[in-house]
Structure formats: C-alpha cells, structure tokens
Amino acid sequence: MKKHNFSPGPCILPQQVFEKASQAVLDYNGIGLSVMEISHRSKEFIQIMENAQNLALEHLGLQDKGYKALFLQGGASMQFLMASYNLLETKAAYLNTGTWSSKAVKEAKMFGEVMEVASSKDANFNYIPKNYTIPADADYFHCTSNNTIFGTQLRSLPETDVPVVCDMSSDIFSRKLDFSKFSLIYAGAQKNMGPSGTTLVVIKEDILGKVSRSIPSMLDYRVHLEKDSMFNTPPVFAVYVSMLTLEWLKEKGGISSMEKINETKADLLYSEIDRNPLFKGFVANKEDRSPMNATFNLTDESVKEQFDSMWKEAGINGLNGHRSVGGYRASMYNALPLESVQVLVDVMREAERTS
C-alpha cells in the first residue's frame, strides 16, 4: 500500500512522475536506451535540460528578464559557498531564521564581513524577525524563504535596493511571489522539484563579475552559465525527474493553482492543531507558519507511544520532528495530496477521542 508520505525531503513526488521515471530507467522514449545510459551530449538529454530550464523560468515568471536557470550539484549547502564566493566582496547582510541560514552565514564569513541583520535564534527560531534594517552598502541580502526544520516561512519580503539572494529549497514553486525581486534564487530539488542530487540556481546575470577574487571553475556561476549547465557531466537522472515534475506542475495549473491547494492543506492541518487540546503548534506567531512544514508538539507526552503507533498504522510516513524541535513535523509539499492530510487529521482526532 502506498504510504502517506510527510517526509521533509527527499519527499513525495507526483505518482505520474514516478511512473514515467520508472519506465525511462528501462527505456527512454523507445530509443532502446535507459535514460541513465544516454550521453549528456545526446540530443535527448540536451532537450531534457533545456526543457527543465525553460519550465523553471516560466513557472517563476522570469523568462526574458535577464535570468538564466542552472541545474548544478551539491544542494543548498554548496550554494552557501558559491553565493558568497561569487558575490561577497566586502560586506553582506544575512537574515538568520534557522539552521540553514546559520550554515549560510558560516560559509560566507570566509569571504568577507557578514552582518546578521536579525536572528530568531533567541527563541529556537520559532518566529520570523521583522523590522530590521538592511544596510544600503551591503553587496547583497541573503534570506531563507522557508525554514524546513522549524516550520516558519517569510510571508513577505523586505523592500531593499541591494540584490536579494534567497535559499528557496523548501518552498520554491509552492506560492506566488514577485520572483523578479530576487537576483539569485537557489533550491535543492528534493522538496517541490525532484529527487535529491540536483540544485536549481536561477541567476540574474548582471550581478556577476563584481568580486575581485579568482573563483575555481566549479564554483564560478559564469563558467556554468557559459556552458548552459554542461560544464561538467550533469546529474542526468535528477534533472530528468525534475523536468517531469515541472511538467506536472504546468499540467496542474502552475504555481497559482498549487498555492491554493497548499493553503487548503495547511488550513486543514493547522486548524486541527489549534483545535485539538492534545497538540500545540511550535511556531510562536500564526502569521509565520509555513504551509510547507507544520511543526507541532504533544501537550501531554504520555500519549506519545499511542499516537505514534496510530499514525504509523494509518500508513503515514516521515512525521517525526527534527531533533532541534522535537514532536512532529508534517511536510506538505506540492505532490502531497489533500487526502493524506485528511488521514493525518483523522488520526489526530481519533487520538484525542481515545486519550
């Protein structure tokens, strides 16, 4: 039986993507070769890569606006390094909203002055800081749009004239934003875009070439741009599955439609968290709650064993919270059906009734 997969990532992808990918592993489009054994220089793969890049830009509304899309390797962790290697000449401003932001700050410090404009570390990152000032002379401002571990999301972005760099790993393609306000967006594929093993980097080309240091080839965005993401052998299968997922997103009506479904799923679960006396949301302010990752704890730890066996019995997977937060985390990425959230809510109600 197919599980209800609330895993924080790698995570559920659309069933039709699994089916197409499974077939392509045996034979890609009837060419007598697996998608895993075609050359990255073949016309088949070049088409996959171009299609994936175009779909990514199209979904974000960034076609013909000076942006290019790359599919690189190394996840957001590599982008913490690449962003600062390529962009940080003197000083950069970072908003610290969680574990991943903190890691981004750490890597950037090797390349220049890092100013933490605000941090919610004082309360274990259970809120999003507001009313901070971004210095006008910063090379860029870096933020994390969604904090997977803590279940918070930047619902709005600060107005600033400095280039904005954003780690969107856990909420890209899940909600409408004016993406043209960002100069650099990056996202590990393994939430809303595909399997682990590739990273989408969307970059406004005019921000490059402004630092004085030499940049190693593999870390230099200009090198990858010049070769259209083919400077080295790309992760063929991960890009292919990302393309399939972006195609599915288009069939479903794109980001706008997806946002509505995601809000419905989030409303259903957060209403239950707020209503059910057995549970308590982790995030301090409701307006900071992430529709992608809902974090919550039991109000009575003595029912833990019973609740855990109940959701497991209901076919739910991946509900345990991260060790920094404890309790539970329900990740409701694009591909998670509303039905799975209903199953979880039903279990929560049943747990209340029987406790």
Add this chain to the structure above:
Amino acid sequence: MKKHNFSPGPCILPQQVFEKASQAVLDYNGIGLSVMEISHRSKEFIQIMENAQNLALEHLGLQDKGYKALFLQGGASMQFLMASYNLLETKAAYLNTGTWSSKAVKEAKMFGEVMEVASSKDANFNYIPKNYTIPADADYFHCTSNNTIFGTQLRSLPETDVPVVCDMSSDIFSRKLDFSKFSLIYAGAQKNMGPSGTTLVVIKEDILGKVSRSIPSMLDYRVHLEKDSMFNTPPVFAVYVSMLTLEWLKEKGGISSMEKINETKADLLYSEIDRNPLFKGFVANKEDRSPMNATFNLTDESVKEQFDSMWKEAGINGLNGHRSVGGYRASMYNALPLESVQVLVDVMREAERTS
C-alpha cells in the same frame, strides 16, 4: 530493440541494475515508497549508503587499511578542486595525460605551485609519458589512470614516496591494481559504477589536516568523513544505483573476473583495428592503449558516410570520437557485453568488404 551502447559516459549499466532501479522508483523493497522519496536519514537509505561504501572498499581491497569511501557530488571536476584545496600546501606534481589532467592542473594552480612532471600534450595526448621524476618534496603526485577522450591508460604506476592522488573516473573497478599505493582515489560514477550524479572518493585518512588554509565545509574531506557522506543530502538515487552496480560486480566475481572479460573485449576490437586496412588506432604505442576506450580513425575518409550508417543500422550507439580526436571511440566499460563488441567488429569487417 536494446542498443549496443558504446557511449563514453554516462554509459551502459548492467541490465539487472536497470530492472531493479526501475522497480525501486515505483516501490523500494515493498515499503510503499519510491526510493526517490525516502529520507536520507531513513534506515533504508543509511543501509544503502553503508552497503555502497563497504562494497567499494571491498572491491578495491582497502577494508581495514585506514581508508574510507565517500559518495559526494560534482564529479571529478569538483575533485580537481577539493584535492588541491585539502592537500596542496606548497607544491604538487601532476602528470598531464589529457584534457582532464589539464583541467586538474588548472584548478590546483590556485592553491600552490604545480609542477607538471611530464606531459604528452605535444602529440595531442596520444601516448603516456614515462621516465619522469617526481620530486620528493611534493605534497602529492596526481595522475589520471585512464584518459577517456584519447583512449590511453597508465598500465603501470611510478614508484614514489609522496602520496599518490588518482582520478580513476573511467577505469575504476575494471582492472586489478595495488590500490593501497594510492592515498586518494576519486571517480565520477558514470562509467563503471553507476549513473551520473555521484562521485566515489576513497581516502586514506592520515593524509588530511596538513594544509594551513581554512577549507569551506562542502569542500573539506574531513567534514564529509565525520558525517559519513551525510553532511548534506546525498544524491540518494545515484548512490542506490551505484550500490546495485557494485553488487552486480561482486556477483560477477569482482575486479579480477571483470579484468579478464575486459581484456577479451579489448583484444577482439584492437585486433580488428590493427588488421583492418580501413582503420588506424589513434594511440601511438600499443602498450598505452586503454581497454576501456578504444580510439580509432578511418584511413579513408570517403567511406565515413557508409560506415556511419552501417553501425547505426546494427543498433550501435555512442561511437563518435571526441572532437579533440575525431574518428571513433568505442567505450567498453564493465557492463558492455562481449556480444556488442562482436557486433562492432562484424560491422568493421563488412565495411572493409563493401568499400
């Protein structure tokens, strides 16, 4: 009809690997989840990673000898950078035998003095230099064991007391070597080990910690070693398919058995190249020829069109030579059956008869 796939990489993998991987994309081991949607922290994936690491060390005969195996991202191109970032304090010695060696040299120059102990660039890399001296005070000696583009292989390794770093991307697991003579071995998976998207790094731990510079987390071998290849989200599917391929290799009798089969395949093709007046091998000296990648040209370019249509009609894929060499390249990695080489040889004979 399944193609005879001579692609230089990404390349053919064993059919049973394609079949198992295809099934796991739908449902991994009957757990109700695709292998692409399981958490990298799940017991299922931890077992896959450990199994892949153990098999890699076992095949190389490096278990319990102070080595660890990592599955990273970014291919050999990232290792050109990481090797020098982690190991190059003052001076390193590089043997330049082709495009990839040259790229490794280029990246290393950012970190210290690079001494090219020998190069075959003077003859478009159609031979392997011998009788060079490796300075005893070099931090390490770097070589490329097999040159995919030019079709040469280091049949023996120089004796030296400095640590040896080797890019084995295109011939790892294909022949017996005393692997304990290497301090660092790296290989992009996409030839003999798996699909593109992961890189095997086998490292002798005692060579680390000797440079004075700070190393960014994602480029620091110690960081990845400390976290057993799980510092960041690994490329789950690529590691899984690599594990399947390493299991297949074990079933087939390991590297020794594979080496015999590879020699048979290479003998069959090179004999035909040498016998058939229509063809001429690219590599100057027979002893430098690679059993993995056989490069050859037509002696009469006027038959090109006919020969090209003949091999395509026979179901052969990926035979075109790299643009730096021209002509043809037959890549005969572990998973390529002898039968496919026979089909190619038959076509070469037929081309001779009808020309």
